[in-house]
Amino acid sequence: xxxxxxxxxxxxxxxxxxxxxxxxxxxxxxxxxxxxxxxxxxxxxxxxxxxxxxxxxxxxxxxxxxxxxxxxxxxxxxxxxxxxxxxxxxxxxxxxxxxxxxxxxxxxxxxxxxxxxxxxxxxxxxxxx
Numbered sequence: 001x002x003x004x005x006x007x008x009x010x011x012x013x014x015x016x017x018x019x020x021x022x023x024x025x026x027x028x029x030x031x032x033x034x035x036x037x038x039x040x041x042x043x044x045x046x047x048x049x050x051x052x053x054x055x056x057x058x059x060x061x062x063x064x065x066x067x068x069x070x071x072x073x074x075x076x077x078x079x080x081x082x083x084x085x086x087x088x089x090x091x092x093x094x095x096x097x098x099x100x101x102x103x104x105x106x107x108x109x110x111x112x113x114x115x116x117x118x119x120x121x122x123x124x125x126x127x128x129x
Contacts, residue, residue, distance in 0.1 A: 018122060022115065029112060032067040034104045036097040062090065063097040067105065 039056040046053055064076040077094075081087050 015122060018118075022119065025115065029108070030069045032104055032108050034065045034097070034101045035061060036063045036093060036100060038062045038093065062093045065097070065101045067101075 037058045038060050039058045042055050042057045044053045044055060045051070061076075061078060066072075066074040066076075068074075077089060078087055079089070
């Protein structure tokens with residue numbers, strides 16, 4: 001049977017490890033980057049099964065959005081190719097990129113909210129020990 005002292009030690013150690021995890025994760029949460037690439041379909045034969053696998057070989061970036069936690073938003077769109085020629089922006093690809101940014105932001109928000117809820121629940125749990 002665990003004594004009150006042992007329970008405090010166990011929860012204390014757990015809390016310390018959780019803080020370390022939060023610190024590591026928070027460094028990644030500072031910036032959200034969404035990159036939409038273009039490419040061509042390629043096929044590869046799996047050595048293990050002989051089955052054809054379809055993949056997309058990335059050939060270029062169609063759009064890139066960087067959102068920083070302080071609210072700064074940077075959108076990068078290629079307007080010139082590697083040779084300096086003017087490129088035409090593909091409206092459908094930009095729409096897909098916008099949808100991906102919205103989905104990524106929702107995932108980001110959900111993840112942060114979950115971390116805050118876990119921290120709050122842990123604080124409440126530790127205050128009862």
